[in-house]
Amino acid sequence: MYETINEPIKVLVSFGQNEMRPLIFSWRGKKYSIDKVNLVHWQKVGNDKLYHFSVSDQTNYFKLSFNTKDFNWQLEELYADG
Amino acid sequence: MQTDKASIIAHIDMNSYFASCEQQANPHLRGKPVGVCAYLSANGCIIASSIEAKQLGIKTGFRVKDALLLCPDIVLIQNEPAKYRTITSQIFSILADYTDEVEPYSIDEAFLDLTGHVDDLERAKIIGLKIKKRIKQEIGEWLKSSMGIAGTRWLAKFGSDIASKDDLLVIRKKDLEKIFAKVKLTDAWGINKRTEIRLNALGIYDLNDLKNYPVTNLMQALGKNGYYLWANVNGIELTGLKDGEEQKPKSIGHSYCLPKRTTDKKYLNSILLKLCEKTGRRLRAQGLEAKQIYVGWGYVSGNGMYKQQKLAISVFDTIGIYKRAAGIFNSYKLLDKVRFLAVSVSNLIPLQSQTAFWQDLLKPKKIAKAMDRINDKFGEYSIMYGSMHGLDKNAQERIGFRKSEQVKFLNKNRLTFSDKEL
Numbered sequence: 001m002y003e004t005i006n007e008p009i010k011v012l013v014s015f016g017q018n019e020m021r022p023l024i025f026s027w028r029g030k031k032y033s034i035d036k037v038n039l040v041h042w043q044k045v046g047n048d049k050l051y052h053f054s055v056s057d058q059t060n061y062f063k064l065s066f067n068t069k070d071f072n073w074q075l076e077e078l079y080a081d082g
Numbered sequence: 083m084q085t086d087k088a089s090i091i092a093h094i095d096m097n098s099y100f101a102s103c104e105q106q107a108n109p110h111l112r113g114k115p116v117g118v119c120a121y122l123s124a125n126g127c128i129i130a131s132s133i134e135a136k137q138l139g140i141k142t143g144f145r146v147k148d149a150l151l152l153c154p155d156i157v158l159i160q161n162e163p164a165k166y167r168t169i170t171s172q173i174f175s176i177l178a179d180y181t182d183e184v185e186p187y188s189i190d191e192a193f194l195d196l197t198g199h200v201d202d203l204e205r206a207k208i209i210g211l212k213i214k215k216r217i218k219q220e221i222g223e224w225l226k227s228s229m230g231i232a233g234t235r236w237l238a239k240f241g242s243d244i245a246s247k248d249d250l251l252v253i254r255k256k257d258l259e260k261i262f263a264k265v266k267l268t269d270a271w272g273i274n275k276r277t278e279i280r281l282n283a284l285g286i287y288d289l290n291d292l293k294n295y296p297v298t299n300l301m302q303a304l305g306k307n308g309y310y311l312w313a314n315v316n317g318i319e320l321t322g323l324k325d326g327e328e329q330k331p332k333s334i335g336h337s338y339c340l341p342k343r344t345t346d347k348k349y350l351n352s353i354l355l356k357l358c359e360k361t362g363r364r365l366r367a368q369g370l371e372a373k374q375i376y377v378g379w380g381y382v383s384g385n386g387m388y389k390q391q392k393l394a395i396s397v398f399d400t401i402g403i404y405k406r407a408a409g410i411f412n413s414y415k416l417l418d419k420v421r422f423l424a425v426s427v428s429n430l431i432p433l434q435s436q437t438a439f440w441q442d443l444l445k446p447k448k449i450a451k452a453m454d455r456i457n458d459k460f461g462e463y464s465i466m467y468g469s470m471h472g473l474d475k476n477a478q479e480r481i482g483f484r485k486s487e488q489v490k491f492l493n494k495n496r497l498t499f500s501d502k503e504l
Contacts, residue, residue, distance in 0.1 A: 039222055080110075
């Protein structure tokens with residue numbers, strides 16, 4: 001079931017050669033390890049760019065977003081089986 | 083690249099595209115019936131079904147309530163245009179690595195002219211397989227595509243249409259009759275049920291009958307279209323790849339299924355204004371003006387009204403479009419609650435710079451362009467007409483399969499994102 005969240009989160013990110021990858025994020029006091037980045041897409045909001053990371057662990061799917069204007073991360077939505 | 087060599091054209095068609103993008107994003111949806119919807123309301127329309135949903139009979143165009151009747155467990159998702167456009171840009175960037183002639187045909191289809199880049203169809207097949215593999219490796223393992231490779235644009239598209247899902251089919255001229263024997267007339271691109279009936283009346287029941295039919299007799303019966311049909315199945319190139327100029331839209335418009343069904347003209351006019359703004363934004367972005375306008379509205383009872391009007395002075399700015407649209411809409415008495423509204427402009431011409439004696443036509447154009455620049459810089463609805471205030475959640479962007487869908491090829495030096503598992 002999908003659930004819209006839209007809440008700020010803290011994210012540990014790795015930066016490599018032309019590469020950026022969220023590894024762990026904390027939300028409502030709990031840490032979530034990201035097993036896989038399944039898809040990244042982006043959209044322009046005026047001159048700014050918003051990156052959306054569709055990530056998952058064994059039981060959940062999360063959509064995170066990173067705003068290049070203010071460097072804020074958000075948990076946009078989650079999906080859990082069942 | 084054009085050479086004297088025989089043409090080699092490839093056509094790629096992404097399978098169940100929007101639904102596959104959603105299953106790529108969320109692996110927990112894989113293997114499940116998924117419907118991507120224009121709107122999630124009961125009367126909302128499914129614009130793409132996953133392969134699993136199609137197997138249950140849930141096709142594109144189904145209403146949400148009907149899909150739920152057939153399969154209560156179906157996962158329904160609101161479409162996300164930015165997601166599909168990003169993936170399409172990535173796919174088209176891969177295609178551009180193999181030829182400089184790529185024709186984006188729709189958001190999930192493209193033609194590639196490989197003439198001069200490979201010597202024969204066998205080598206083209208190797209390129210095709212590489213492209214399919216790279217899409218899975220570099221963008222997402224769940225993104226499947228069908229590909230057709232042939233000597234003409236039509237045969238390449240026909241090849242991808244009849245290829246199995248996630249497969250590649252090379253169509254050689256010598257094999258045409260064998261391939262045509264296995265498919266129906268309506269499996270061919272451009273032959274619909276109506277054309278089939280007309281062909282049947284001539285004694286043409288399959289593609290081989292069409293291929294071997296005397297072309298002059300066919301032209302007598304069906305005119306130019308008769309020749310096009312005959313040439314296509316005989317492997318004669320008619321069009322080649324089309325460049326961007328030829329793909330300019332014939333009309334631009336927006337429609338909206340209203341969350342609040344009502345006869346309240348104040349509310350309906352504010353929605354109409356927003357649809358005119360979205361239409362105007364796209365019209366202006368393409369540097370066009372319109373000499374015809376169309377307004378349509380549907381009633382809860384199922385009927386509706388569809389009116390179009392030719393314009394003496396072409397429209398360009400939102401207010402100009404809205405004045406004409408509202409003029410049509412408000413001249414009719416509503417017979418029932420309205421459930422959807424649509425606006426489109428057609429008869430499109432390049433942006434004119436001359437003014438008229440009796441009216442300053444340039445001033446509104448300058449204002450419209452200035453407003454567009456502000457919205458481009460600070461985001462949509464940073465500046466808007468007062469009557470649109472509070473409507474920013476209504477008539478949100480939706481995605482279509484239109485041929486004029488603007489797809490940007492990505493910069494090769496773009497920032498990338500690792501999809502490797504930890």
